[in-house]
Amino acid sequence: MSSSTKTPTNIHLYTAQTPNGIKVSMLLEELNLSYAVTALSFAKNEQKEPWFLEINPNGRIPAITDTFTDGKPIRIFESGAILQYLVERYDGEGKFSYPKGSREDWEVRGWLFWQMGGLGPMQGQANHFFRYAPEKIEYGIQRYQGETKRLYSVMETQLAKSTSGFLVGDRLTIADISCWGWVNSHDWAGVSLDGFPYLAAWLEKIRSREASARGANVPKSTRTKELTEEEKEKIAKETSAWILQGNEHTAKK
Numbered sequence: 001m002s003s004s005t006k007t008p009t010n011i012h013l014y015t016a017q018t019p020n021g022i023k024v025s026m027l028l029e030e031l032n033l034s035y036a037v038t039a040l041s042f043a044k045n046e047q048k049e050p051w052f053l054e055i056n057p058n059g060r061i062p063a064i065t066d067t068f069t070d071g072k073p074i075r076i077f078e079s080g081a082i083l084q085y086l087v088e089r090y091d092g093e094g095k096f097s098y099p100k101g102s103r104e105d106w107e108v109r110g111w112l113f114w115q116m117g118g119l120g121p122m123q124g125q126a127n128h129f130f131r132y133a134p135e136k137i138e139y140g141i142q143r144y145q146g147e148t149k150r151l152y153s154v155m156e157t158q159l160a161k162s163t164s165g166f167l168v169g170d171r172l173t174i175a176d177i178s179c180w181g182w183v184n185s186h187d188w189a190g191v192s193l194d195g196f197p198y199l200a201a202w203l204e205k206i207r208s209r210e211a212s213a214r215g216a217n218v219p220k221s222t223r224t225k226e227l228t229e230e231e232k233e234k235i236a237k238e239t240s241a242w243i244l245q246g247n248e249h250t251a252k253k
């Protein structure tokens with residue numbers, strides 16, 4: 001994130017290396033905007049510290065702060081809202097969006113809400129039951145992996161009809177960007193892309209864009225090599241530890 005040609009902004013991104021976090025850095029890179037980054041440690045529960053709750057009352061990443069059009073600071077939380085803010089404020093040329101109120105604009109909004117209400121939460125629960133839950137509950141695993149697959153097939157059908165290879169119209173939009181990190185981590189949820197050729201091609205098409213690839217590596221590089229089962233197990237255990245701690249803390253409230 002150090003190119004001198006970037007458009008200067010006061011955007012500060014609070015993030016971590018997750019499918020929701022990288023949505024924002026991918027779009028910031030595609031828009032060629034300058035931004036500062038604070039990486040939050042879930043292991044240290046930094047996302048629940050009072051200073052961060054002032055930025056995101058929900059205690060989750062991503063969130064941004066910026067100087068608003070009135071010259072005063074603004075905070076924005078929820079990745080979908082952040083993506084909408086960034087294109088509405090900084091994509092005046094419509095490189096990654098369509099004119100407000102156009103058919104394509106409404107289609108993009110549909111996919112964005114579909115991702116926020118469907119793909120993200122369902123695949124997130126697939127991760128939980130498949131990787132992190134202290135007991136292996138077959139019903140939970142099947143239910144959420146099945147829903148994730150069903151949602152992938154919805155994207156597959158849309159992409160099969162697309163002449164550009166993107167979800168909406170002729171360009172990369174926040175519809176694609178919001179979904180990419182989730183589909184890219186399909187393996188973590190235990191869901192294969194076999195049988196989804198259009199989705200696999202879409203994944204690669206976006207991965208091969210320099211700006212998107214840079215954004216997907218914020219705040220740190222993503223893995224380039226396939227993890228062994230032991231390595232996956234170790235990461236899952238570490239993540240499970242802070243999730244269970246969080247569950248206990250919530251139960252006591």
Ligand SMILES: N[C@@H](CCC(=O)N[C@@H](CS)C(=O)NCC(=O)O)C(=O)O
Pocket residue numbers: 018019020021042047059060061062077078079080246
């Ligand atoms: N709907 C929220 C979801 C945010 C979310 O779940 N973020 C996760 C990382 S992907 C998080 O911060 N987890 C930390 C926690 O649960 O304490 C969004 O899209 O911004």
